[in-house]
Amino acid sequence: MLSLKQLSYALAVEKTLHFKKAADACNISQSALSTGLNELEKQLGIMIFERNNKKVLVTPLGQEVLDLARRLVLQASELEQLAASHQAPLAYPLTLGVIPTIAPFLLPKLFPQLNQRYPEAKLNIVEEESAQLVDLVRRGEIDAAILALPFPCDGLLTLEFWQEDFYWVALRTEQQKRQKEITSEQLVDENLMLLKEGHCLKEHILDVCKLPEQTANHGFGATSLNTLVQMVLGNLGTTLIPEMALDQLTAQNKNLRTVHLAEPGPHRRVAFIIRPNYTRYDSIQLLANVCKEALGKR
């Protein structure tokens, strides 16, 4: 009878195309992996890998088999997790993707809250941009991801748990007006610096402000809001940051002023995305609630 172990060996080889490395990844000897694979191929009656002593490559039929095997192994691990998650909520470690414009602001609030509610909870965090995270979730390499919407995630489930607005950050100077709000039109003259290509926050800001791509000075390719704010302090321009970043990035600094962006909100919505028939929906929902609470208390 087909075994999941054998299938996982095959998947390891698919990844590395190298028996020794794959064996190491599986914590077995090269010879065990070799015989295991031969056994699998014998049982299926096909060649999955075309190989000689020097090269390994996947056959076309082998690719089909591996794709099915991947699904199988993924579902098996989901079954294990389902069982584990019913012992204590979130007991089984969850691998979570978070985008860079959320991670540094949400996580420091999330972890203490989570520890208090679910002491046995364990999270592995992966920080990537939205597009990569969607892909990782789809392929089942991570359990879920936290992104800012709108973002195209066809076929995935979204679990929204937070909405927020953007704030304009500028240097506090003598001749400033004591304004409470700033409009998109006013922003045009303010040498706006945004994150570099690929960060959804840039798109969201341009969308909300109905500004064309060119309006924004691209901040010399800054990849973090922290950097952007440092640049504001260096008098290089101004920027926009989401509400959740306010206290960490600007609250401590008397030289900065933050002004609410006067556009109809919410300016961005924050949500978990998961595969539609992910088995630990409950855990993610639990987690979403904790996130909400964590962000809720100012």
Add this chain to the structure above:
Amino acid sequence: MLSLKQLSYALAVEKTLHFKKAADACNISQSALSTGLNELEKQLGIMIFERNNKKVLVTPLGQEVLDLARRLVLQASELEQLAASHQAPLAYPLTLGVIPTIAPFLLPKLFPQLNQRYPEAKLNIVEEESAQLVDLVRRGEIDAAILALPFPCDGLLTLEFWQEDFYWVALRTEQQKRQKEITSEQLVDENLMLLKEGHCLKEHILDVCKLPEQTANHGFGATSLNTLVQMVLGNLGTTLIPEMALDQLTAQNKNLRTVHLAEPGPHRRVAFIIRPNYTRYDSIQLLANVCKEALGKR
């Protein structure tokens, strides 16, 4: 590591709720099954079955786990089949459902043709009514089914391979007209006998003829077209049969006359149904072609 073997043991117990019977079904001893299950439950850290020496029942969480396990085991077998089907077309035995108004007429033509084209092909046939077959396909208990359309099969794929019309069957008498066609209106006076409830052919006929339910004498609950034709011979009334049944049921008998039903056709369409991501789509397509040929040659 979780093994498919253990999962299949659990599924066997779910079916029988009896360790010894389940063990027999798995071709292992009761003790092996018992330890296997204990091992599985230990690995998952949960109870799947609540049991004492006298009763076995599934826990709520156990049910969830079993549902996932079923999917897993099904997909594993599909993987095996995928591999096997690439060695020789149709080599791996295929379990096929066929409705009673098709099976006796299609299969005798199909098998010789199939044997000639694909000598290694093997089919297991299950004869049930449409609704049951749809269910069996959905649950993965059979690979595919042949039904007559229209029939509701949401979420399943259909592979149509044949269309045909209905023919009116009546006793050949002295005073008959030599008519070539008969209309629905004329049928009303002809004491029409149809199959009993549940056979889609009855629905199809009433639909095509735009007749209300009550028009048809229900043939005293006949469950086969053969019986109906015998009743026609016994001068109990008349009936309608599909084209594919003509030569077997009426061609040999001089006392019967068959007249084409004058309604816009085709009166019924015959198709395979399969699960959308069934792995042996190719095999079914092959099979559909053979069916078409088999019916095609008169």
Add this chain to the structure above:
DNA sequence: CTTATAAATCAGTAAATTTGATTGTTTAGA
């Protein structure tokens, strides 16, 4: 031609699964 590399193979061993017999409960019937 030599060398380094990598998969296959082999023999021995460890681990797992399975069997058959037995035990201990539970239920139903006397």
Add this chain to the structure above:
DNA sequence: TCTAAACAATCAAATTTACTGATTTATAAG
């Protein structure tokens, strides 16, 4: 209340399977 039957759990022994480390064989590169 007692007895018998049914059934899952358990145990020791046997078998099968999986793994390791060493060796062999084949390949590509120098």
